[in-house]
Amino acid sequence: MLSYRHAFHAGNHADVLKHYVLSLVLAYMNQKPKPYWAIDTHAGAGMYALKSEFAQKNAEFENGIARLFAAKNLPDSLNDFIKLIKRFNENNTLNFYPGSPKIAESFLRQDDKLRLFELHPSDCKLLIENFSHKVRQTKIEMQDGFAGISACLPPPTKRAVVLIDPPYELKDDYSRVVDCIKNSLKRFETGTYLVWYPLLQRPEPAEMVHELIALNTDFLQLEIMVQAPSLDGYGMHGSGMLIVNPPYTLPKIFAETMPVLTQLLALDETADFLIKHKIT
Numbered sequence: 599m600l601s602y603r604h605a606f607h608a609g610n611h612a613d614v615l616k617h618y619v620l621s622l623v624l625a626y627m628n629q630k631p632k633p634y635w636a637i638d639t640h641a642g643a644g645m646y647a648l649k650s651e652f653a654q655k656n657a658e659f660e661n662g663i664a665r666l667f668a669a670k671n672l673p674d675s676l677n678d679f680i681k682l683i684k685r686f687n688e689n690n691t692l693n694f695y696p697g698s699p700k701i702a703e704s705f706l707r708q709d710d711k712l713r714l715f716e717l718h719p720s721d722c723k724l725l726i727e728n729f730s731h732k733v734r735q736t737k738i739e740m741q742d743g744f745a746g747i748s749a750c751l752p753p754p755t756k757r758a759v760v761l762i763d764p765p766y767e768l769k770d771d772y773s774r775v776v777d778c779i780k781n782s783l784k785r786f787e788t789g790t791y792l793v794w795y796p797l798l799q800r801p802e803p804a805e806m807v808h809e810l811i812a813l814n815t816d817f818l819q820l821e822i823m824v825q826a827p828s829l830d831g832y833g834m835h836g837s838g839m840l841i842v843n844p845p846y847t848l849p850k851i852f853a854e855t856m857p858v859l860t861q862l863l864a865l866d867e868t869a870d871f872l873i874k875h876k877i878t
């Protein structure tokens with residue numbers, strides 16, 4: 599039984615980090631004319647109304663995308679990301695936030711393909727509605743994305759970006775991510791795989807990252823801690839992205855933008871970031 603609904607969290611600090619990184623990777627893919635597949639194993643609904651009851655419940659977007667929306671003099675790549683979000687919002691007013699499928703769609707060229715998996719029936723229905731104009735380029739399946747990805751790899755054009763963004767509602771999501779990356783690398787060694795993870799006061803996220811780095815591929819790890827871990831031991835104090843086979847251009851970009859992004863998303867004075875990579 600799935601209870602997670604991304605609409606409660608749309609546009610929060612974790613979405614900002616995840617979607618900024620995704621947009622940089624897709625922009626890099628677009629530098630070469632050869633088509634690629636963008637695959638999203640946990641797609642969500644695709645688009646979120648920030649005035650909806652869901653998004654308003656904790657108004658998480660106010661400490662996320664709303665801060666960037668209002669910021670001035672951003673470094674170029676963050677500014678490009680905000681320009682992208684502004685395309686979904688009229689009159690410079692923040693009313694909508696695109697999910698990862700819509701972010702990906704905005705980069706697709708005519709021959710690129712989008713493959714989306716979403717298991718929650720209500721969110722899958724919304725996702726299908728949000729992509730009803732793009733049925734030829736996009737395939738949406740109400741299926742377990744960890745399993746469904748196998749049929750997509752290797753993609754016919756031998757170029758792919760895969761986002762793996764589970765809710766980690768179930769503890770075995772962590773080990774399933776590791777298995778999924780292992781199996782996917784066997785099928786398609788040169789794909790770029792992006793794994794989002796929460797920063798929590800429990801061992802599973804760090805153990806998962808440790809296992810992914812031990813696969814000995816090229817990687818880039820990025821984390822933003824927006825606040826000090828809570829005294830009661832619960833809750834998320836930040837999030838991270840582990841990119842397997844990252845574009846070589848990313849470390850330089852993040853060295854410039856992570857201090858700015860961390861400052862913008864900070865919830866207290868302990869906010870900090872981490873960048874670690876091995877790119878051969």
Ligand SMILES: C[S@@+](CC[C@H](N)C(=O)[O-])C[C@H]1O[C@@H](n2cnc3c(N)ncnc32)[C@H](O)[C@@H]1O
Pocket residue numbers: 600602603604616638639640641642643644696697698699715716717718721741742743744763764765
């Ligand atoms: C964090 S949300 C995804 C957000 C989306 N990637 C974005 O960035 O806009 C995780 C989604 O995965 C869905 N989900 C959970 N387990 C799944 C599975 N095994 N396969 C596919 N979707 C799943 C949930 O219903 C939820 O919508």
